[in-house]
Amino acid sequence: MTNTKTLRLIDTFLNGLSEDFGAFADLKMEALDALRTQGLPALKEEEYKFTPISKKLESTFGEIKATQKINLTAAQVAAAHIPGLDAHVLVFNNGQWDQELSNFTGAEFQILSIEENEANLNGKIGAIAKNDRDHFVPLNSLTFQEGISLEIPKGKALTKPVLILHFVQALEGNYTAPRTYISAQSQTAGTFIEKTISLDEAPYFNNVVTEIHVGENAHIHYYRVQEESRSGITVNNFETNIHRDATFTSVVLTLQGDMLRNNLSLNLLDSGCEGNMYGLYLVNGKTHVDNHTNVDHTKPHAESNELYKGILADQSRGVFNGKIFVRQDAQKTNAFQQNNNILLSEDAIVNTKPQLEIWADDVKCSHGCTIGQLDEEALFYLRARGIGKESARGLLLYAFAGEVLEHIKEESFRDYCIGLLQERLGGSY
Amino acid sequence: MLSIKNLHASVEGTPILKGINLEVKPGEVHAIMGPNGSGKSTLASVLAGKEEYEVTAGEVIFKGKDLLELSPEDRAREGVFLAFQYPVEIPGVSSTNFLRTAVNQVREYRGQEPLDAVKFLTLMKEKMKLVEIDQKLLSRSLNEGFSGGEKKRNEIFQMAILDPSLSILDETDSGLDIDALKVVSHGVNTLRSADKATIVVTHYQRLLDYIVPDFVHVLFDGKIVKSGNKELALELEEKGYDWIKEATNGAAV
Ligand SMILES: Nc1ncnc2c1ncn2[C@@H]1O[C@H](COP(=O)(O)OP(=O)(O)O)[C@@H](O)[C@H]1O
Ligand SMILES: [Mg+2]
Numbered sequence: 001m002t003n004t005k006t007l008r009l010i011d012t013f014l015n016g017l018s019e020d021f022g023a024f025a026d027l028k029m030e031a032l033d034a035l036r037t038q039g040l041p042a043l044k045e046e047e048y049k050f051t052p053i054s055k056k057l058e059s060t061f062g063e064i065k066a067t068q069k070i071n072l073t074a075a076q077v078a079a080a081h082i083p084g085l086d087a088h089v090l091v092f093n094n095g096q097w098d099q100e101l102s103n104f105t106g107a108e109f110q111i112l113s114i115e116e117n118e119a120n121l122n123g124k125i126g127a128i129a130k131n132d133r134d135h136f137v138p139l140n141s142l143t144f145q146e147g148i149s150l151e152i153p154k155g156k157a158l159t160k161p162v163l164i165l166h167f168v169q170a171l172e173g174n175y176t177a178p179r180t181y182i183s184a185q186s187q188t189a190g191t192f193i194e195k196t197i198s199l200d201e202a203p204y205f206n207n208v209v210t211e212i213h214v215g216e217n218a219h220i221h222y223y224r225v226q227e228e229s230r231s232g233i234t235v236n237n238f239e240t241n242i243h244r245d246a247t248f249t250s251v252v253l254t255l256q257g258d259m260l261r262n263n264l265s266l267n268l269l270d271s272g273c274e275g276n277m278y279g280l281y282l283v284n285g286k287t288h289v290d291n292h293t294n295v296d297h298t299k300p301h302a303e304s305n306e307l308y309k310g311i312l313a314d315q316s317r318g319v320f321n322g323k324i325f326v327r328q329d330a331q332k333t334n335a336f337q338q339n340n341n342i343l344l345s346e347d348a349i350v351n352t353k354p355q356l357e358i359w360a361d362d363v364k365c366s367h368g369c370t371i372g373q374l375d376e377e378a379l380f381y382l383r384a385r386g387i388g389k390e391s392a393r394g395l396l397l398y399a400f401a402g403e404v405l406e407h408i409k410e411e412s413f414r415d416y417c418i419g420l421l422q423e424r425l426g427g428s429y
Numbered sequence: 430m431l432s433i434k435n436l437h438a439s440v441e442g443t444p445i446l447k448g449i450n451l452e453v454k455p456g457e458v459h460a461i462m463g464p465n466g467s468g469k470s471t472l473a474s475v476l477a478g479k480e481e482y483e484v485t486a487g488e489v490i491f492k493g494k495d496l497l498e499l500s501p502e503d504r505a506r507e508g509v510f511l512a513f514q515y516p517v518e519i520p521g522v523s524s525t526n527f528l529r530t531a532v533n534q535v536r537e538y539r540g541q542e543p544l545d546a547v548k549f550l551t552l553m554k555e556k557m558k559l560v561e562i563d564q565k566l567l568s569r570s571l572n573e574g575f576s577g578g579e580k581k582r583n584e585i586f587q588m589a590i591l592d593p594s595l596s597i598l599d600e601t602d603s604g605l606d607i608d609a610l611k612v613v614s615h616g617v618n619t620l621r622s623a624d625k626a627t628i629v630v631t632h633y634q635r636l637l638d639y640i641v642p643d644f645v646h647v648l649f650d651g652k653i654v655k656s657g658n659k660e661l662a663l664e665l666e667e668k669g670y671d672w673i674k675e676a677t678n679g680a681a682v
Binding site: 392 | 502504510519530534591
């Protein structure tokens with residue numbers, strides 16, 4: 001598949017474009033140019049070597065078409081809520097902001113429609129997740145509708161986390177493109193939790209772009225749980241600019257989908273800042289999960305920590321690629337990366353690759369990756385004490401995986417994730 | 430209680446146990462001694478049900494049941510306990526959580542009610558005293574970062590908690606200083622009773638000053654080549670194993 005051939009997939013979009021882009025015309029023009037030259041990922045393209053996303057989209061849909069909105073009800077929103085979590089709730093309906101079903105009364109943040117506020121947001125949207133970043137960013141830039149900008153004003157610490165619920169269901173079309181821009185001004189704090197709910201088993205392609213500005217001394221946690229339908233295809237482009245003395249921590253729990261690709265990029269733009277990325281993928285069936293992470297250390301005295309763990313059963317497939325750039329200026333950088341995998345079946349596959357580019361000389365960097373089976377010695381030890389085989393496996397896998405979920409600071413969400421993990425491992429540990 | 434007849438076992442096609450016979454009655458303590466590599470740990474592992482060892486001939490009857498037919502967990506539930514020569518470190522699994530899971534699964538198998546948190550804690554406290562194990566150790570991940578001595582103590586602690594009818598101690602004394610050895614032996618002796626039996630695998634006669642055996646067996650090249658009472662242990666201590674090896678090799682020619 002050559003790049004231009006991949007454009008067949010988005011023919012409907014390209015043909016349906018009007019001369020006048022309306023809001024964000026510059027961004028969209030640029031996106032269109034990027035798409036015309038780059039196309040979608042070609043089959044052998046390095047960045048998508050193990051994740052043949054274009055082929056997947058083509059065989060699933062032939063062609064990508066935007067889907068209609070769903071008739072969502074408040075009951076559906078309530079049912080998707082995390083038990084025990086007191087949160088502001090933001091609802092996306094097939095990628096489009098649904099103000100009516102959202103509930104954030106009394107929130108310390110402001111929400112604006114992206115399209116209706118070009119004057120305020122021009123130069124911000126697309127400035128963090130740039131159109132030349134990944135093939136799917138320009139596709140989103142060109143196609144998003146009813147995106148939102150959320151701003152935490154200077155000095156405000158959110159008293160409640162923000163729960164972002166994405167409801168997806170292919171209706172006539174198959175494609176959704178949510179766009180979110182979050183700006184945490186200086187000295188702010190906030191926690192975001194994002195969850196996708198597939199309303200049925202019809203295949204869809206959810207092309208998500210999230211941009212986050214983490215201002216000076218701001219402290220942001222971002223959690224995401226991916227438990228989509230077995231035919232859900234998702235590409236997430238998530239990019240954040242982290243400023244002086246700020247911290248940003250993400251935890252991504254992936255449980256199910258058809259093909260899921262997460263591009264997560266942390267740009268550490270100043271001294272004293274810290275970026276942390278944690279991920280757990282616990283997949284079975286034919287789920288394919290690909291985490292491409294990217295940390296860019298540009299200034300001295302910043303730190304990044306990364307731990308991704310995978311448990312793969314059946315014919316599932318995992319890909320981990322961790323890039324760390326330490327630029328010449330970024331002396332005294334601390335950067336740590338670890339990726340550990342357990343394969344539970346002969347047919348499960350993991351490809352893991354650290355990619356470090358270090359231009360500064362006074363830095364501490366470490367990375368490591370492992371792929372193995374469940375520790376048989378440990379399993380026997382537990383069984384020799386009277387613990388049944390399945391429980392013993394569960395205990396060991398839970399111990400392996402739990403280390404990632406410990407980084408979730410929001411208790412009821414952590415409990416929720418632990419519940420999902422235990423459900424998957426078949427028991428409580 | 431335990432009857433081993435003509436037991437042969439191999440690992441990856443290599444025969445290790447070459448016809449073991451052993452009868453253990455309730456109340457008895459049997460010591461198994463022998464040079465390194467003679468098959469002591471293999472025997473212990475086969476009894477506990479480690480799957481990489483293939484039993485090629487013979488039988489093992491435990492309390493009237495065919496032990497070799499049972500899964501490792503069911504052997505434990507029936508009352509077999511192996512104190513490992515090299516206890517495994519299991520990061521992320523808390524000692525307390527692990528033990529409670531074990532105790533309650535064993536109880537369930539025996540048709541007993543599970544212990545609630547309070548009762549379990551009481552049991553833990555009582556047995557902790559017995560082996561003088563520190564609470565701090567038990568709040569950590571299972572065996573993780575424990576010293577050699579702490580691991581051995583933890584094995585005896587688990588044994589005390591699970592209250593087995595047949596305990597197999599595989600070189601529990603190796604690497605212990607004299608104080609730790611006394612504590613461990615005290616633990617084992619306290620748990621001895623007329624309806625329980627113990628097999629102590631050891632390299633050193635020293636342990637047998639504290640845990641006095643009724644029988645001593647010498648295992649060499651996968652066979653029990655000599656059996657006797659505790660005097661045999663003293664003789665081995667004095668003369669080493671060479672005379673046994675020579676006698677055995679001589680006999681084989
Ligand atoms: N898992 C194994 N794989 C291969 N060889 C083994 C294994 N376990 C034991 N052996 C071999 O079996 C023999 C007996 O070992 P072991 O039972 O550990 O002896 P002991 O405990 O008496 O020192 C040794 O030669 C050892 O190398
Ligand atoms: Mg041994």
